[in-house]
Amino acid sequence: MTDALPPLGSYLRDRRERLDPAAFGLPMTRRRTPGLRREEVAQRAHVSPTWYTWLEQGRGGAPSEVVLDRIATALLLTDVEREHLFLLAFGRPPERRATEGDVGVTPRLQRVLDALTLSPAIVKTPLWDVVAWNAAAAAVLTDYGQLAPEQRNIVRLIFCDPRVRAAQDDWESVARFVVATFRADAARAGDPAKAEALVRDISARSPEFEALWRNHEVLAFGEGIKRLRHPVVGVIGFEYSAFSVDGRPDLGLVVYQPMSAQDEEQVRRLLALREQQLI
Known part of the structure; x- marks a missing residue:
């Protein structure tokens, strides 16, 4: 028999009927259906x-987001169940709620990064702060471990760090792409004040960033080709791809895959030099 209720109503009823009234100190007498009554929810x-x-x-x-969130709390929904509720109601997930353990990445995700031995990989926030990286990224891109956390911002490095700027094979093209994709990500960051402060700070340090920011171009990061000019091994070509991190919509994974066997060998050489503390 097909459920006559719409998907949202059917899901709400199912979650409601799975709750134990006794767990809420509610009387168990004269209940014709399992779970909580509608008026109790x-x-x-x-x-x-x-x-x-x-x-x-x-x-x-339709309910407001605030009210739907209260209903999710009333029904004791898990984060996954709450997301499903919002998808049914609005066709999109809820705004992410920060939790105490939201600093950095999980050990499991770090192990994924470390397993990509010849592919530089980083995890970044919507405001492009790098929060995790692997050894290949430290050897080829930037040794983020040598920087203070507030200095590990990709946009700031591209526009304000002469070494990072010199490493871009076509800095002007990279700069335009970075600003356009950063603008799209910053709008999703959920912290407009922090985004505006970062834009003001970089604009004050880089007239080029300020000019590009005024263009209001927006692009998706997606995938593409990147070439870096490393002072030790020369030009290295990569194919890059961006991925979302499951359960952490505030984080994005970017992997740079060497384009050829020669590019792989250059990465391998840089890793060896870093191991010997020669770079």
């Missing part, structure tokens, strides 16, 4: 019982 979510009933039945207007 409504009371926990601080909404009208009538309105909540209409929501399950697919009647009335």
Whole structure:
């Protein structure tokens, strides 16, 4: 038998009926259906019982994000269940909620980076702060471990660090691409004040960034080709790809794959020199 309720209402009812009233100190007498009653969920979510009933039945207007979040809390939804609820209601996930453990990456993700021995790989935030990297990235791109956390910003390095600027095979093209893709990411950062402060700071240090920022171009990072001019081994070609990190929409993984056997050998040489502390 097909469920007559719309997907959102069906999901709400299913989650409601899975809850144990006894766990909330509610009486167990005269319950015709399992789980919590609609009015009990409504009371926990601080909404009208009538309105909540209409929501399950697919009647009335759509809920606000704040109210839907209260309902998710009332139903004791996990983060994955809460995301599914928002996808059913709005067709998109909720704004990410910061948690105490949100600094850096998990050990498992770091092991993934480390397994990419000849492919420089980094994890960055929407404001392009690098929060994790592997040995190949330290040898080929930037040794982020030698920088203070606030200095590990890719946009700042591209425009304000002479060494990083000199390493770009076509700096003007790279600069335009970086600003356009950074603009798209910064809009998703969820912290407009922090994004504006970063833009002001880099603009004050780099008139070129300020001019490009005024163009309002927007691009997706996606994938492409990057060539770096390393002072020791010369030009190295990479194919890069960007990935989202599951469960962490605030983080993005970027992997640079050497384009040829010669490019791989150049990366291998730089890793050996770094191991010997010669670079």
